[in-house]
Amino acid sequence: MxxxxxxxxxEFFISMLTRDVPLDRAVLDLVDNSIDAAYLAGDIKNKTIDIAINRDEFCITDNCGGMDKEVAINYAFKFGRSKSDARDTPNSVGQFGVGMKRTLFKIGxxxxxxxxxxNGSFIIDVDVDKWLEEPDDWDFSLVPTETEDAHGTSIKVTQLLEGVSQNFSTELFVKQILNDIEKAHFKAIRKGVVIKVNGSKAGKYDISFKASEFLQPICIVKEYNGVEYKIIAGVSERILEDGGWYIICNGRLIEYxxxxxxxxxxxxxxxxxxxxxxxxxxxxxxNAAxxxxxxxxxxxxxxxxxxSVYRKALNxxxxAxxxxxxxxxKRQKEDEDFKNELIxxxxxxDALDSAQIxxxxxxxxxxxxxxxxxxxRQPDPDPSVSVQYRVKKKRIDRLKEALGLDTNKDVGVHTFEYVFEQEVGDE
Incomplete structure (x- = not known):
């Protein structure tokens, strides 16, 4: 046999790994890793993540605690992983084990x-073209280095791919990355993490509701299959593009x-x-460990x-x-009734307008x-009723022309008012 x-x-592996992820989302994968490291290190306050991009290179540097050398050797750079390989990083966002490699290959x-x-410092240098020349050797070379006082990670990518270089050279893409970061990691930013892109600081963002003694959103917490989910539904400012559902997984906003x-x-x-x-x-x-x-x-x-967890939550x-x-x-109907003096x-x-954000x-x-x-609603002291009768079309058309009116309804109202005035007089 x-x-x-x-x-x-x-080549096939790299192509499949990078083809379906947008460039801005690939960059966010590296930010995810830095955020994970910050939470793993303990105090998330005063952690910084600096991203610098241009047509020639991409750099991301943080002081979020760094990467354990043993993790780098046995996990972080591995192409795929089994359950036994998983590191103990509860409630992480970079859990799929492909984000960093996928981003590096996608960029340059x-x-x-x-x-x-x-627990050990290192540097890994990879020339992708040379690495591709050894089809059976999938490993990278790690060189131990002296441990610095400021624990963190620095990643630099050069020889950028053509499309990447073009995107990185535009101000629009830089603004898009900054906007994506502000929303995706808004919880970490509000807790004290500082993230900058080409020197511009990611601003603070929040999802807000209107609340008062008389107006409160629904808020429930449930657990299903090892995942806790919290649902809040209510009202906020009337902004068409902001209305809808926001979905967060372990602190990372994934639906806006x-x-x-x-x-x-x-x-x-x-x-x-x-x-x-x-x-x-x-x-x-x-949220899930x-x-x-x-x-x-x-x-x-x-x-x-x-x-299955999402299907459960969707119900x-x-x-809500x-x-x-x-x-x-009911609010819309109330507004109409008020204008018609029915209430x-x-x-x-009033509750909606006066509630606090x-x-x-x-x-x-x-x-x-x-x-x-x-x-x-106040009862209408003089309710309206419909009056209906049928006449030949030719006759109503002649009467419309004689009266200078456009519709059958106009003729009906005019003739009723005329007969009422002749036969009844003043109301």
Missing amino acids: EKVKATPTK RQFSVKSSHP ANNNTKTGWGQAGIRKYHPDYAYFRGVVEF ESELLPWTTTKTGVDVDN DMKA MKEVMSFLN EHKPLN VGFEEVKINHSMVTPNTAI
């Missing part, structure tokens, strides 16, 4: 990784203002998203809708949506949305 070779080539043909860590079927819009009796619901805000925060249980894609660019999300949308429908005050709209982490547990009672 002869064996058929099924060993992958390095030469890279170096330098790390200072209490999602308002399509993925998060329940247009399903199970829930209307499609439209401007009337621009007040809506929803947050689902998933074993981060592979979380409902996100391997590129962390969205939620995995087939994940609760839909129930219905409560909030019911409030918003004397607007408790729902609070961050989502300040929202308290509420199993149902807290809202004011609706105003009681």
Whole structure:
């Protein structure tokens, strides 16, 4: 019996590894690793991550604790991993074991990784073209170095790929990266991590809700299959592009203002998203020690809708949506009734206008949305009724022409008022 070779080539492996991840998301993978290191080191405050990009090179440097040499040798640079290889990094975001390698290969043909860590420091230099010349040798060479006082990691990539070089040279891409970081790692930034891209500091961002004594979002916490999830649903400022669901996995924002079927819009009796619901805000925060249980894609660019934990949470999300949308429908009807003088005050709209803005982490547990009672409609002392009768079309057309009117309805109203005045007189 002869064996058929099924060993992958390095070129094929790199192509498959890098093809489906956008460049900005690839850069975020390296930020994920720095954030993980900061949490692993303990105190996340005063940690810094500096990114410098231009048409010739990419650099990311942090003081977040560095990479353990043993981790580098046995885990961090391995192409794929088994369960036994997994390092003990609870509640991490860089759990897939491919992010750093994928990013380095996607950006350029030469890279170096330098790390200072209490358990051993090192530098790894890789010339990708030379590495490709040895088809059976998949390992990289690690050189031990002296441990520096400031523990951290520095990664530099040169010989950038053509498309990468073009993107890195544009101001628009730099702004996009900064914006992505502000949102993806908004929780870490609010806790004190400073992240800069070409010297520009990532600003603080938050997901906010309106809350007061009379208006409170729904807030529930549940656990399923080793994952805790927290759902908050309520209202905020009326901003069309900000309305929808925000999904967070272990502190990493992976869905921003999602308002399509993925998060329940247009399903199970829930209307499609439209401007009337621009007040809506929803947050689902998933947390798990074993981060592979979380409902996100391997590129962390969205939620995995087939994940059993997400399907479970989605049922609760839909129930919460219905409560909030019911409030918003009543608010709109209340506004119309007030304009038509059918009610004397607007408790729902007043509560919405006067409520304070609070961050989502300040929202308290509420199993149902807290809202004011609706105003009681005043009975109409002189209700309107419809008057209907049928006449020949030719006759109504002649009368419209004679009266200078455009519609059958106009003729009906005019003739009623004329007969009423002749036969009844003043009201």
